[in-house]
Amino acid sequence: xxxxxxxxxxxxxxxxxxxxxxxxxMQAYGTTIVGGVNPKKAGTVHCGVPVYGSAxxxxxxxxxxxxxxxxxxxxxxxxxLDAIEAGAKGLSILTEHIPVQxxxxxxxxxxxxxxxxLGPNTAGQVTPGECFVGxxxxxxxxxxxxxxxxxxxxxxxxGVLVCLxxxxxxxxxxxxxxxxxxxxxxxxxREAVEMLDRFEAxxxxxxxxxxxxxMEEAAADYVADMEKPVAAFIAGAAAPAGxxxxxxxxxxxxxxxxxxxxxxxxxEAGAVVLDTPAEIGAVVRSRLG
Amino acid sequence: xxxxxxxxxxxxxxxGIAVPEGRLVTTAEAAGQxxxxxxxxxxxxxxxxxxxxKAGGVRPAGSPAEAQAAASDILGMEIAxxxxxxxxxxxxxxxxxxxxxxxxxxxxxxxxxxLFSAMGGMDVEEAASEAPEAMRRLAFDIRSGLTxxxxxxxxxxxLPETQTQAVAELLVKLARVYxxxxxxxxxxxxxxxxxxxxxxxxxxxxxxxxxxxxxREELAATGSPERLSGLEARGQDLGIKYIExxxxxxxxxxxxxxxxxxxxxxxxxxxxxxxxxxxxxxxxTKATEALELVLAHPRVxxxxxxxxxxxxxxxxxxxxxxxxxxxLQPKVPVFFSVHGTGDQEARALLGERxxxxxxxxxxxxxxxxxxxxxxxxxxxxx
Numbered sequence: 088x089x090x091x092x093x094x095x096x097x098x099x100x101x102x103x104x105x106x107x108x109x110x111x112x113m114q115a116y117g118t119t120i121v122g123g124v125n126p127k128k129a130g131t132v133h134c135g136v137p138v139y140g141s142a143x144x145x146x147x148x149x150x151x152x153x154x155x156x157x158x159x160x161x162x163x164x165x166x167x168l169d170a171i172e173a174g175a176k177g178l179s180i181l182t183e184h185i186p187v188q189x190x191x192x193x194x195x196x197x198x199x200x201x202x203x204x205l206g207p208n209t210a211g212q213v214t215p216g217e218c219f220v221g222x223x224x225x226x227x228x229x230x231x232x233x234x235x236x237x238x239x240x241x242x243x244x245x246g247v248l249v250c251l252x253x254x255x256x257x258x259x260x261x262x263x264x265x266x267x268x269x270x271x272x273x274x275x276x277r278e279a280v281e282m283l284d285r286f287e288a289x290x291x292x293x294x295x296x297x298x299x300x301x302m303e304e305a306a307a308d309y310v311a312d313m314e315k316p317v318a319a320f321i322a323g324a325a326a327p328a329g330x331x332x333x334x335x336x337x338x339x340x341x342x343x344x345x346x347x348x349x350x351x352x353x354x355e356a357g358a359v360v361l362d363t364p365a366e367i368g369a370v371v372r373s374r375l376g
Numbered sequence: 377x378x379x380x381x382x383x384x385x386x387x388x389x390x391x392g393i394a395v396p397e398g399r400l401v402t403t404a405e406a407a408g409q410x411x412x413x414x415x416x417x418x419x420x421x422x423x424x425x426x427x428x429x430k431a432g433g434v435r436p437a438g439s440p441a442e443a444q445a446a447a448s449d450i451l452g453m454e455i456a457x458x459x460x461x462x463x464x465x466x467x468x469x470x471x472x473x474x475x476x477x478x479x480x481x482x483x484x485x486x487x488x489x490x491l492f493s494a495m496g497g498m499d500v501e502e503a504a505s506e507a508p509e510a511m512r513r514l515a516f517d518i519r520s521g522l523t524x525x526x527x528x529x530x531x532x533x534x535l536p537e538t539q540t541q542a543v544a545e546l547l548v549k550l551a552r553v554y555x556x557x558x559x560x561x562x563x564x565x566x567x568x569x570x571x572x573x574x575x576x577x578x579x580x581x582x583x584x585x586x587x588x589x590x591x592r593e594e595l596a597a598t599g600s601p602e603r604l605s606g607l608e609a610r611g612q613d614l615g616i617k618y619i620e621x622x623x624x625x626x627x628x629x630x631x632x633x634x635x636x637x638x639x640x641x642x643x644x645x646x647x648x649x650x651x652x653x654x655x656x657x658x659x660x661t662k663a664t665e666a667l668e669l670v671l672a673h674p675r676v677x678x679x680x681x682x683x684x685x686x687x688x689x690x691x692x693x694x695x696x697x698x699x700x701x702x703x704l705q706p707k708v709p710v711f712f713s714v715h716g717t718g719d720q721e722a723r724a725l726l727g728e729r730x731x732x733x734x735x736x737x738x739x740x741x742x743x744x745x746x747x748x749x750x751x752x753x754x755x756x757x758x
Contacts, residue, residue, distance in 0.1 A: 160587060161590070161591065184586075184587040185587060186558055186585055186587045186588035186591070187481050187560060187585050187587065187588075188481075188488075188518060188555065188558055188585065188588070190486075191481065191486055191487055191488065191518045192518050192519060194486040194487070195486075195487065195517050195518055195519050196519075198486075210686040211686075221686075222686055222717075223686050224685060224686060224716045224717040227716060227717065227719070229715070229719075230715065230716060240633070241633060242631055242632065242633020242634060243631060243633075243686035244629070244630050244631030244633060244634035244684040244685070244686055244688065244716070245631065245633035245634045245637055245684070246633075246686070247684040247685065247686050247715065247716040248634060248637070248684045248715065248716075248738065251684070251715050251716070252737075255736075255737075265686075268632060268633065270481065270483050271481060271482075271483050271486050272483075272486075273486070295633070297632075297633055297636065298636075300483050301483075301484065302483075305484075320637075322633050322634075322636040322637045322640060323636045323640065324640045324643070324644075325636075325639045325640045325642070325643035325644075325649070326636050326639065326640075326652070362644055363640070363641050363644050363739055364637060364641075364738070364739075365641075365737055365738070365739035
């Protein structure tokens with residue numbers, strides 16, 4: 088489910104400073120923004136689109152496919168449930184520092200409705216030449232030139248760096264999926280890789296991961312069966328050891344999560360794992376032949 | 377946020393999970409007095425960390441004199457970097473068996489996960505890796521919570537019939553504590569079965585989700601704040617996550633992922649980062665304060681500034697850095713790499729105000745910073 092130009096996007100929190108700034112950028116780039124939500128400003132027009140009292144109202148009055156949330160942490164649960172109950176097919180939750188139990192509540196509702204959630208704490212997604220949601224410099228041609236490489240990244244800033252490296256090497260981007268940096272997120276690395284693998288505009292996939300969790304290891308299981316070449320960079324090789332919590336973390340992770348474990352899993356699956364992001368252009372070029 | 381055992385256990389007893397009767401004391405005399413009231417006791421160091429037992433911070437005492445002696449040994453001890461100033465003196469239970477119970481946030485299922493094993497105690501991690509099937513796991517829907525039917529089915533074949541119901545109900549109560557305290561983790565280890573057949577939580581570990589502190593202020597007030605160095609505390613006051621490291625290349629980048637990567641690349645070229653510092657999210661507007669913090673580290677010999685703007689606008693961050701630079705006029709050399717949202721404006725600003733041209737790639741900027749730190753002498757890099 089790569090976001091396309093014809094997908095109708097709702098902006099929850101459209102009237103705020105960030106909501107306004109990025110809605111204008113999304114519109115200028117080509118994203119089909121059909122409306123916004125702010126219960127206090129329902130009935131007005133902002134950024135040239137109608138403002139609704141709720142996502143539910145937006146759905147009955149004009150309809151939308153995807154909602155992007157510019158909502159403060161403690162308001163996200165209600166806003167996301169509103170969008171899910173309204174029948175959104177997808178949500179991009181950009182907010183950082185949402186209580187994790189709120190996130191899990193939203194995930195449970197999305198599981199029931201079949202909505203695909205990106206984030207929380209994602210910078211969004213970009214389909215170069217078509218549209219983007221979130222806060223990505225999609226309009227920056229040095230970073231998001233249209234091309235054939237799909238990128239999945241936990242980090243927004245690092246994702247930008249990797250796309251830049253690909254473009255500097257004369258390549259371009261087919262789709263960028265920011266899955267988000269929170270511990271509990273709606274779309275895992277593996278699912279994003281599957282989406283890129285099925286996306287016909289993509290010839291190669293780049294995974295930008297980080298230490299912690301087991302998502303890169305799970306993605307490696309899928310990568311092993313892929314025909315499209317895969318390159319990866321895992322941030323955190325030099326990071327100092329983090330805090331340890333109880334026994335439960337170690338019991339659940341079962342040795343996964345370290346830089347070495349992720350690198351080994353991806354290499355065994357046939358992916359090239361980079362020592363520094365600077366190698367990205369040359370590696371992907373050579374793998375594409 | 378972590379909690380000491382003495383702060384976590386009241387949550388259990390409020391929810392109807394039995395804990396040993398105990399007294400929180402700060403002197404050896406008070407520990408002796410507590411033992412006079414409670415009888416045979418265990419004297420336990422209080423610190424927000426595991427390994428207290430293995431470090432010698434937990435001692436049984438059969439008499440008030442023994443309790444006082446144990447307390448005077450333990451008070452002032454250093455365990456995992458924590459100086460022990462408080463002791464929990466608890467009535468000693470007659471233990472038949474030790475179980476393990478926990479509930480935690482599970483990224484894989486995106487749900488809470490309940491864990492239970494009939495083999496609890498200090499070596500539970502080893503036991504769980506040797507016999508994974510003995511560690512029961514169940515992801516549950518946070519909207520409906522756990523039911524005794526679910527937890528009963530989870531543990532039934534591990535336990536004698538007489539205990540299944542009690543354990544099932546205890547896990548339901550534990551799930552309620554987890555939910556009401558916005559826990560990231562709540563763990564009872566060991567969960568003892570006494571000679572009388574009762575369940576008793578001998579220890580409890582609680583981690584509160586940092587993102588939920590704002591709506592759990594009362595609970596958070598009983599937690600153990602992170603221990604920070606002077607610079608780290610300054611960062612916290614500014615709303616900037618700063619971790620002091622022992623290298624000499626100062627690192628300033630936006631976003632945790634890019635910051636970690638910048639540190640990786642500095643290390644890759646043989647240098648050692650002086651800090652981790654995250655100015656992602658809204659913190660990108662605090663570049664001036666952030667730079668002051670990085671430069672306050674006494675060992676910093678060079679600085680790499682690596683901005684890759686998505687949400688964070690590199691022109692705003694760069695201007696913040698320039699402002700700090702003009703005010704502080706530091707002597708250390710600085711190496712920039714600036715890309716993404718606002719990079720054209722940022723380049724122009726650097727040229728006009730500092731006469732600096734950013735490097736084409738972060739690798740070049742990092743390598744130059746590593747070499748400059750090496751040339752500046754002091755500690756050898758790498």
